[in-house]
Every structure is written in structure tokens, then in C-alpha cells.
Amino acid sequence: MPRHWIDELADNLYEKLLKRKKEVYIFNGGLSVSGLQHVGRLRGEIIIPEVLRRILSKKGLKIKQYITLYTQDAWKGKKAQLSAFPNHKEAEKYKGWPLINVPDPHGCHKNWVEHYWEDFGPYLEEFTDGKIEVVTTTDLYRGKLLEFALKTLEIREKVRKTINKYRGRKPYPENWIPFESICGKCGRIDSTEALEIIDHDKVRYRCRNCGYIGVTDLSNGKLNWRIEWVGVWWSLGVDFEPYGKDHATPGGSRDSCVDLAVNVYGIEPPEGIPYEWVAMRTKDKKILDMTSSGFIGFTPREWLEVAHPHIYRFIVLRTPPMKKIIVSLYEIPHYYSQYYKAERIYYGLEKAKNEEEEVLLKRSYELSYPKGEPPKSPPEQVSYTHLAILSQILPRELWRTEGIKRLINTKIIPENPSQYGLQRILETLEKANTWVEKYAPENMKFQLLPEPKPEIVKTIPEKHRIILRKMKELLEQIDEWNDENIKNAMIAATKDLTMNERKMLYENFYKLIIGKTSGPRAAPLLALLGKENSLKYFKYV
Ligand SMILES: [Zn+2]
Ligand SMILES: [Zn+2]
Known part of the structure; x- marks a missing residue:
């Protein structure tokens, strides 16, 4: 039986940790709050260690997880960072300041770090089980890291010689004080x-x-940053810490820090794994690596506005850590479909392509729950697109009542949906509605005409009105008002048209209902409208 990569990692880590014979093992991740705190940062530094912690805790290990913010790092004053300030020129004076001392460009928080942490930090609670402690290097320098710094000054010659091995032609001079x-x-x-x-x-x-x-x-x-990294390991007693692929090159920064840890400070460096970046696809399909100081990406807060944390965790987990992930807020409905598929495979309702895919999807789904485990029986699934449509058909205050009723009437969900399923549908309605507003393609956005309009019907050529009348007739005959039957009626009504004619007919069809020439797919639109409401729009044809 193939295994999920995270389980292989966990097995491997388990053996290595046991050799350390500690009471409590320490996991850590590191972030520099240099600007936009994008979702990419959740991947390697937070979600992967969190999942490993939970797997290993089940095997009996006691683990404490930290995330360390490098708040003493210098603010570089890059173009995008300067642009965050209303007065770019004036902001130049903060160049080289520790991040924690740079003021909040918007004036609403104590400083730069707190401002940009706002769209990230509070949401860790939702993307994980919440058992992660946040520490800053600023605080560490008032405690353990200060102790480490004192020690470093004592042995600075040894430190210098080790670091110089990695400095090539720019070695630090004798008497260097790091x-x-x-x-x-x-x-x-x-x-x-x-x-x-x-x-x-x-x-x-x-x-x-x-x-x-x-x-x-x-x-x-x-x-000096290499020493500081080792200092954080030393201060917290870190046993496991993933690192971005840029640190992973042989003879690179990770190697040099491991050398320092072992040969100068006499500590065992943490186990680790390298991971790839997360990129985003923009509205016009450009792929950009997310960067904090470059302000490219979107935040966990923005993700949660339109999608569940489960979906993001699922994407992280089904992708091996050294493979690039590309996410886009414009493709949320697609992610839900993929997630639902994994869910069906998990509950044995659908078969995977092969055994490997089965393990990958099942386990990624299982671990996608930020808290606890999946429900005992399969939750009801409603496609994101359907909910995006429904959220525009009914006013918000009717979602819980009439909205659910329509999903039941169209047999999209059963008469008595589960508590979890119902909750998820209501949450997704809210998210899909925001998605329509912010990211959906134009044809997904619509407003129902309050009444059928004879003046619109008058603009439709007679040859199309004949077909629309036929369509009305076939729709009227439907007993069970659902996507499938509606689709068949529509196909039957338009079967003699050429591609081009059909396209023009549908333009008129949408005009009847939403007053514009394009809209969401016709079958779910009519299904969710309900039979009576749908037919009313054919009144004057
Ligand atoms: Zn100065
Ligand atoms: Zn602020």
C-alpha cells in the first residue's frame, strides 16, 4: 500500500525524535513580517509542522509548536514597502530600521509588524488546531537569545572561522564582533x-x-543572521523546523547554520524539510510567486472570505512539499469540486484512478480538518457554483429557510441534511456570495428581473420566441424539477439549432430572466429559481 508523503515524513521524524529522548519536542517555523502576510506562508512554516505534530502526538509524543517572527530584521525599504506609506519620500527614513520599530503606514496599529500581522495571525486559529505559540525575536533578545548573544561574544573567534567557510571571498576580519x-x-x-x-x-x-x-x-x-537562526534553535530548543527551498542548497544557509550549531555551540540542530513556494494566478492568468516585502499574494483573511480553511489545507497536503503550489482566488469553485471529489473517495462513494491517488486524496482530505476529524457519514455536497447562484437568487435572510428548501426540492440535498452538511452549506453560501462580488467572471453575476418584461420580449425575433415557447412547454411538463430534467428539456427545445443560433437564442433566454445576454449555466439557474418562478419569465413569449 502506498503511503501519503506526510505519513512517510512523520515515520521518519518519529524515529529521529525518539533518539533525542526528550520529554517535550519543539517544532518551530520562522517568518519575517516584512510586508503582506500571504497564505503561502502557511504552507511550510505552519500547516506542515502542525499536521506532523498532530500525527506524532497520536503516536504518543509530546510536542510544542512555535512560530517565530523575525521582528528585529531590517526593513529594507523596497519599492512596494515604501508604497505602503501615504508619503513614500518620507518613509525613506525608516530604511534599515528593525521591522518592529517601523511605524504602521496606516496608523491603526502600534507598528509595521502588528499591522501586517492582523490579516494573518488571528486566522491561524482557523487554519490549524490553534495550538501554536507566537514568539518574536524582539522578545527573545530580552531573554534566552540575550543569553545566547553573550555566549556568542565569548566564543566569537570560533564563530567567525566557521562562518567564513561559507563566505568565499568576503570573510569577516579578525576581531569581528557579530x-x-x-x-x-x-x-x-x-x-x-x-x-x-x-x-x-x-x-x-x-x-x-x-x-x-x-x-x-x-x-x-x-x-548576524546565521548566528541568530542558530540562536533561535538554542533558545527554544528546536527539534524540527522546515525551511524554504532557498535555504536548502548544499553549502547554503541551512548547512552553514547546522555546522555552527554542531561544531560551535554543541547543540543538535533541528530536523527539517525543505519546501517550495506558493505562487498565485492572477485574474489575467499570470503566475507570480507570492512575496511578503513585494506585497504579492493574498492573505489568510482574504482566503477565508471566499473559502473554507479545509480547502487550503487540502491543497497543501495533496501536494508534495517540494512541488510548487499555484492558487488563485478566481478558481475557488474548482478547488471545491476537487475537494468534494476527494471527500467522495474518502467515504467510498467514488473510486480513485489508482491506489496511489486514493491514498493521497483520502489522507489529504482526512487531514484537511483544522480541528478534529471528518464526520462519521458523508456530508451533503452542493457545488460552489450552485451556491453562488442561489446566493444571488434569494436575499440573505432567506438562505437558511427558503434557500435550503430549494436545495431539498431540487434533490440536490436530501430531506434531512446532516448538521455538519447544513452548516457547511450555509457558510459556503456566505463565502460564494462574497466570491461573486469580488472574483467571479461577469457571467456569474446577475440580478433577477423582479417581473417578466413585455418590452424585452418584444426585442426577441419571432423565430426565437417559437423556440422559447417550446422550451416553456417542455419545462411545464417536468415533474421533478431538477438540474438533469431541466437540462434535458433545454436540449430538446434547442436541438435543431446550429451552434451559432443556439448561442443567440441563449442570449435572449438570459435577457428574459436577468436582463443581460449572459449568465450562469441555465439548468442550475432555473432549478434554483424553482418551477413557478422560472416559468413566470416565459409569460409574454
Ligand atoms: Zn546612525
Ligand atoms: Zn494598522
Whole structure:
């Protein structure tokens, strides 16, 4: 039997962790809040470790999961970052400041970090089981990381020699002090050079930017990034941490940090796995890698407006970690179809192509639940598109009553839907309605004409009116008002038309009902309208 990649990873990790013989194992992920906190960041640093934690917890391991925000990192002042401020020119002065000190461009939060965390952090609760603790390097430098920094200054020669192995032609000079203070005058953290250590726990530094010379303690700055990474492992006692593929190259940053950890600090570096980025497809089908400081992507908050967290988790889980994921808010209905298919396979209602696909889809579906497990019996499925249509046919206050009734009447769902299924339908109605507003193609957006309009009928040529009358007649004969029967009636009514004529006929059909020449597929539209309501639009033909 083939296994899901996450289970293989979990097995492997289980063996390795056991050798560490710890009471509690620490999982960590790292993020730099340099701008837009996009959904791509959920993949490797949050969802993959969360799922592994849950699998391994079931096997009896105690695991604590962190996400570390690198809030002391310098704000680079890239074009997109500057553009976040109303006055780009003025924002130049924050270049090189630690992210945590850069003001909120919109003025609604304490600083840059808190502003951009707002569309991400609070939603971790929904995308995961919520058992993830957030720490910042700013806070760590007031505790464990400060201790680590002191230790680093003591053994800095050894540190330097190890790092220089990876620096090629730009080795750090002798007496290098790997600490970057925040300049007491201009506020930059990326332009100071430590000159000497004073009393073991302070440094005198000079700022290359403004020339200022000052003395500060080690909580007011940061360690060189490679050392800092090891420092986070050391401070939290990290046993597992995935890393982006850019860190994965042999002799690259991960390797150099592992070298430092083992040979200089004498700690066991965390186990890890590399992962690929998440890209997005734009409205005009361009594929762009999501980037935080480049402000390309969309946030977890934006995802939840139009789709369940399950769907995103499912996409992450069915894709091996080193394969690129491309997501698009414009393709949400398609993701729901794929998810529903996996759901049917999970409950044995449908067969997968082969055993491999079966395992991949079943297990990805099972693990797609942010909390708990799938319900015992298969929940009712209503296509996203149907709900997008229904949400436009009925006013919101009728969704729960008349909306559900129509789904039952058209046999899309059974008489007594399950609690979970019903809940999911109502939530999806809300999401699909937002999706229509923000991302749907024009033909999906419509407004029903309140009444059939004779003046519209007058614009329809007689040859089409004949067919529409035929259509009306066939629709009237339908006993069970559902997609299938409606579709058959429509086909029967238009079977003698050429492709082109049929297209023109449908333009008139849509004009009758929604006053414009295109709309969502006719069968679900009429089905959800109900028989009586549908036929009323044929009144004057
Ligand atoms: Zn704000
Ligand atoms: Zn300065």
C-alpha cells in the first residue's frame, strides 16, 4: 500500500525524535513580517509542522509548536514597502530600521509588524488546531537569545572561522564582533559596526550611515543572521523546523547554520524539510510567486472570505512539499469540486484512478480538518457554483429557510441534511456570495428581473420566441424539477439549432430572466429559481 508523503515524513521524524529522548519536542517555523502576510506562508512554516505534530502526538509524543517572527530584521525599504506609506519620500527614513520599530503606514496599529500581522495571525486559529505559540525575536533578545548573544561574544573567534567557510571571498576580519546594534541616532540596525565589547555585555559601535558612536547592551540589536537562526534553535530548543527551498542548497544557509550549531555551540540542530513556494494566478492568468516585502499574494483573511480553511489545507497536503503550489482566488469553485471529489473517495462513494491517488486524496482530505476529524457519514455536497447562484437568487435572510428548501426540492440535498452538511452549506453560501462580488467572471453575476418584461420580449425575433415557447412547454411538463430534467428539456427545445443560433437564442433566454445576454449555466439557474418562478419569465413569449 502506498503511503501519503506526510505519513512517510512523520515515520521518519518519529524515529529521529525518539533518539533525542526528550520529554517535550519543539517544532518551530520562522517568518519575517516584512510586508503582506500571504497564505503561502502557511504552507511550510505552519500547516506542515502542525499536521506532523498532530500525527506524532497520536503516536504518543509530546510536542510544542512555535512560530517565530523575525521582528528585529531590517526593513529594507523596497519599492512596494515604501508604497505602503501615504508619503513614500518620507518613509525613506525608516530604511534599515528593525521591522518592529517601523511605524504602521496606516496608523491603526502600534507598528509595521502588528499591522501586517492582523490579516494573518488571528486566522491561524482557523487554519490549524490553534495550538501554536507566537514568539518574536524582539522578545527573545530580552531573554534566552540575550543569553545566547553573550555566549556568542565569548566564543566569537570560533564563530567567525566557521562562518567564513561559507563566505568565499568576503570573510569577516579578525576581531569581528557579530552584533548589529540599533543606532541610537538614526535608528538603523543594518548600518552599525561593533567596535569593541565593554564589560562582556555591551558593545561600542559606530554607525556608517550617520557617523554616530554609541554604547548599548545586547538587547538593543541583533546577531548576524546565521548566528541568530542558530540562536533561535538554542533558545527554544528546536527539534524540527522546515525551511524554504532557498535555504536548502548544499553549502547554503541551512548547512552553514547546522555546522555552527554542531561544531560551535554543541547543540543538535533541528530536523527539517525543505519546501517550495506558493505562487498565485492572477485574474489575467499570470503566475507570480507570492512575496511578503513585494506585497504579492493574498492573505489568510482574504482566503477565508471566499473559502473554507479545509480547502487550503487540502491543497497543501495533496501536494508534495517540494512541488510548487499555484492558487488563485478566481478558481475557488474548482478547488471545491476537487475537494468534494476527494471527500467522495474518502467515504467510498467514488473510486480513485489508482491506489496511489486514493491514498493521497483520502489522507489529504482526512487531514484537511483544522480541528478534529471528518464526520462519521458523508456530508451533503452542493457545488460552489450552485451556491453562488442561489446566493444571488434569494436575499440573505432567506438562505437558511427558503434557500435550503430549494436545495431539498431540487434533490440536490436530501430531506434531512446532516448538521455538519447544513452548516457547511450555509457558510459556503456566505463565502460564494462574497466570491461573486469580488472574483467571479461577469457571467456569474446577475440580478433577477423582479417581473417578466413585455418590452424585452418584444426585442426577441419571432423565430426565437417559437423556440422559447417550446422550451416553456417542455419545462411545464417536468415533474421533478431538477438540474438533469431541466437540462434535458433545454436540449430538446434547442436541438435543431446550429451552434451559432443556439448561442443567440441563449442570449435572449438570459435577457428574459436577468436582463443581460449572459449568465450562469441555465439548468442550475432555473432549478434554483424553482418551477413557478422560472416559468413566470416565459409569460409574454
Ligand atoms: Zn494598522
Ligand atoms: Zn546612525
